[in-house]
Every structure is written in structure tokens, then in C-alpha cells.
Amino acid sequence: MKIVKTVDEVRVIVKEWKKEGLTVGLVPTMGFLHEGHKSLITRAVSENDRVVVSDFVNPTQFGVGEDLESYPRDLERDTMLCEEAGANLIFNPEPENMYFDDFSTYVNIESLSEELCGKSRPIHFRGVGTVVSKLFNIVNPDRAYFGQKDAQQLAIIKRMVRDLNFDIVGCPIIREEDGLAKSSRNTYLSKDERKAALILSKAVKLGEDMAKAGEKDTDKIVSEMIKLIETEPMAKIDYVQAVDAVSVKPVKEMTAPVLVAMAVYIGKTRLIDNFIYEG
Ligand code: PAF
Numbered sequence: 001m002k003i004v005k006t007v008d009e010v011r012v013i014v015k016e017w018k019k020e021g022l023t024v025g026l027v028p029t030m031g032f033l034h035e036g037h038k039s040l041i042t043r044a045v046s047e048n049d050r051v052v053v054s055d056f057v058n059p060t061q062f063g064v065g066e067d068l069e070s071y072p073r074d075l076e077r078d079t080m081l082c083e084e085a086g087a088n089l090i091f092n093p094e095p096e097n098m099y100f101d102d103f104s105t106y107v108n109i110e111s112l113s114e115e116l117c118g119k120s121r122p123i124h125f126r127g128v129g130t131v132v133s134k135l136f137n138i139v140n141p142d143r144a145y146f147g148q149k150d151a152q153q154l155a156i157i158k159r160m161v162r163d164l165n166f167d168i169v170g171c172p173i174i175r176e177e178d179g180l181a182k183s184s185r186n187t188y189l190s191k192d193e194r195k196a197a198l199i200l201s202k203a204v205k206l207g208e209d210m211a212k213a214g215e216k217d218t219d220k221i222v223s224e225m226i227k228l229i230e231t232e233p234m235a236k237i238d239y240v241q242a243v244d245a246v247s248v249k250p251v252k253e254m255t256a257p258v259l260v261a262m263a264v265y266i267g268k269t270r271l272i273d274n275f276i277y278e279g
Helices: 007-019 035-047 074-086 124-139 151-164 184-188 190-194 197-212 220-231
Strands: 001-002 024-029 050-055 089-093 144-149 169-171 235-244 260-267 269-277
Touching: 001 007, 007 024, 007 050, 007 124, 024 035, 035 050, 035 074, 035 144, 035 151, 035 169, 035 184, 050 074, 050 260, 074 089, 089 124, 089 197, 124 144, 124 151, 144 151, 151 260, 151 269, 169 260, 184 269, 190 220, 197 220, 197 260, 220 260
Parallel strands: 001 089, 024 050, 024 144, 050 089, 144 169
Antiparallel strands: 235 260, 260 269
16 A cells, blocks of 8 residues: 655556546545544445545644644554555645645635534634545545544535535444544543543434434424533533534424534533434
């Protein structure tokens, strides 16, 4: 498996593959890979002849005061995981290779970016849309893979690919055995915080059970989830909200598909989790 650092190198390699008639899958990541990423890579490997994993902590999706500098990085470990999962190429550029000093073009997915995480992270999804578009243009994949854990990101990317004629595959959330959704940011949690973080998946389960049992009022579901999260002293809710899973606009009734999503601080770490009610 190869690791390349520049846009030009990736383009040369992918062009060769395409000349041979091989299909190419792309798994965009910010590195510090875990089982969730591995599930995306494994799926990509099973559906494509060659798989590129981008491993890039993208500065344009971090706001001032967010964790750009401290975001965990471990290329050696990532390389092992990619090798195990059967990827062919890691694209690990430096920010200077992705963004010119006078970079001035952004992909902004209007409306869907304003809800949920967009409220406390106003430039985040513009950065995601921009870097994902760049990766699509650099790698020119036949398919690209994104996880359901970042549900708003997935909804936004689905809208972007629909609007701009790209093509992607959404994949389910991968959880730890005790239910915590896998995330590179879990590494920030102390032992006690790690325990406290379970309140997110417990709240997801509660909400999902209520929906499955036939509760149609999203306010009732959300308020029960909030009540449960508030029993955990280390948790501070950013939001818990029910939105239409396609438009990401708030909904009052559980008319599928509904995305019930949350962002909760455990200490200083902001974690997200969600479920989608498909009816
Ligand atoms: O989900 C992530 O890790 C990032 O937002 C992505 C899609 C790789 C873009 O930087």
C-alpha cells in the first residue's frame, strides 16, 4: 500500500488505474482511524477494484477556538488499519498542498447547513463541502463512502452530490461494545468521561424505542431523551433535535424519514450521535 502526499501524485496513480479499466472507491477521513472507518474501507474494498483513503485534518471545517491543533493524528496506526482493511493508497497531504494562500472558492450547501451542528459550528459544513468536492475532483472516484454517525454531514453531502452530480454511498454507525459511537474524538475522554459518554447512546436507544413503539410526537421523544441526558452530571447538551432526514428542517411528527440527532459535551469534548426513524 502506498502513501502519497501530493495532489499530483494521486492523480497520476488514479489515472493509471482508470486506464486499466479499474474502478476506484474513495473513503474521505481525517485520520486517527477506528472500526467505524474500517467498516467504510472494507465496504469500499468489496465494491471497487482500488480504494483510496484520504487522511487529512481539514482546516477549513474547524472554527476559531475548535480542536484543529489538538485533533489526534497517528499516520502509522492509520497505515496499519488501511493495510488490514485492504486499501491501496493513503492520500495524506499537508494543508499547503490542498489550499493556496489565497484560496477563495467554497462549496456552501445552503439551508441544511444551518440546523443542528451548523448552529454552533457556522463554517463547518462549508469546509466539509469544499474539501469533499476537492477530493472528488482529485481522486475522481466511482464511489465515495461516508458514515451515518455524522448524520447531518451525510444529509448535506447527499444534497451536494445530488445538486452537483457526484455519487456516494452512506454506511451505518459503528459502535463500541457498550454502545458508544466510534469517534476519533473519543480519545479525548478521561476514564470517568468515557463512562459518562454512554449517556448519548442510551438516549438514542430510548428515543428509538419510543419511535418504534409508535410515539409520533417528536417533542415528547426529544424531551424524554433530554431528561435522560440531564441525569448525567458531566453532560452538557448542545442540542437534541428531530429533523426531516432529507431537508434537515425541524419536524413535529415522526413521519419517516426522521433524523433524531444530538450533540452533547462531555467535559470539553463535543460528541454527536443519532438515529434515523425509517418508519
Ligand atoms: O467526516 C470526516 O471525517 C470529515 O468531515 C471529512 C468528510 C473527511 C471531510 O474532512
